Amino acid sequence: MNRKIKNSATRIRKAVIPAAGLGTRFLPATKALPKEMLPIVDIPTIQYIVEEAVESGIEEILIITNSTKHVMENHFDKNYELEERLKASGKMKQLEQIDEIANLANIFYIRQKEPKGLGDAILCAKSFIGDEPFAVLLGDDVVVNEGGKAALKQLIDQYEETRASIVGVQTVDKKDVSKYGIVAPSQSHPASGRLVKLSDMVEKPATDQAPSQMAVLGRYVLNPEIFELLETQGRGAGNEIQLTDAIKRLMDRQAVYAYDFEGIRYDVGDKFGFIKATIDFSLKREDLKDKVQEYINTLVTK
Incomplete structure (x- = not known):
């Protein structure tokens, strides 16, 4: 059944960044510091994600947090005392850097009251998004595409062509498919370059049951109908409300595509990554x- 997609002419101007996870893989560092604030050299991972969103044309960002993540909000806010000290010390380059951070984008915050999964975190954004298509960027995936378009911008460009929800994918080793949501390409619709229509998605399948090796890697552009499905979505893998399960149900209503985005992806939610x-x-x-x-x-x- 194909239902009419709401507001199909609307451009993507809002993004959601789920950042309510406890970061247990990085304990004890994340006992007091959000994992999103762990720095790659001297820039927190969450800043790389926000910068990608801004580079992709996003104007407003909602970060889903929990009650322990005030430091993340402070990072994107003004710090007048620090600014005055830098100015008095003549450290103008550092002053310019922190001023730029505070002016990256219009950033809003809402708390996920219970850790019920990614799907529930996205549902927290319903009022913020309203009746618009929107982007989702997961903080565990930092993508670098030097000399080319940002990963999210690649998906947004595909959305503008198809007006359908797009999930960002890349091929992973077969032994790693159980770590990801894995997509199944439609057999009746041949792939068009890097774009492929989907017939199914499976969250963290067993190695011998995965429909492909194309893994969903932390970038989405979704139509707002996803919220109606998330509101009725039962718990899935890990006893959590999975976004993958809701997207799978969305396929019964409208086309959903995967796009094999270009760029080097770093799994910064993994210690070796x-x-x-x-x-x-x-x-x-x-x-x-x-x-x-x-x-x-x-x-x-x-």
Whole structure:
């Protein structure tokens, strides 16, 4: 059954960033510090996500938090005392950096009262989004596409062509499919370049039951009908309300596509992925690359 998509001419101007998770994989660091504030060199991961949204044309961002994450809100706010001290010390470059952070975008916050899963976190954004299509960016996935479009912008461009919900995917190793939501391409609609129509999605399937190796990797553009489905979505994998399950039901109403976005994706919710990101980002910094490369060379020759 194909239902008419609401407000199909509306452009994507709002984004949701779920950031209410407890970050237990990074304990004890995340006992007092939100995992989204763990820095890749000297920039918190959440800032990379916000910057990608802004680069993609997003104007308003809602971050889903919990009661322990005040420091994240403070990061994107003004700090007049710090600014005055930097100014008095003549540290104008640092002053410019923190001023830019406070002016990145219009950022709003709402708390997810219970940890009931990603689907429930997205549902918290219903009033903020209203009757518009919107973007979702997960904070565990930092994507770098040097010289090209940001990952989210690639999905937004596809939405403007199809007016259908788009999930961002990349191919993962077969042994890793059980970590992700995995998509099933439609057999009756051949892929068009990197864009493929979907017939199914499975949340964290067993290796021998995965319909493909294309994993949903933290970027979505969704039509607002998803909220109606999330309101009635039962618990799924992990006894949580899964966004994947609601998107699967959305396929019964309207077309849903996957887009194999370009870029290097870092799973910064994983310790090794976080280390890889830190090394790669430091090697691209003029103030660090020589020292880091020299140290790596000493390790290799030992």
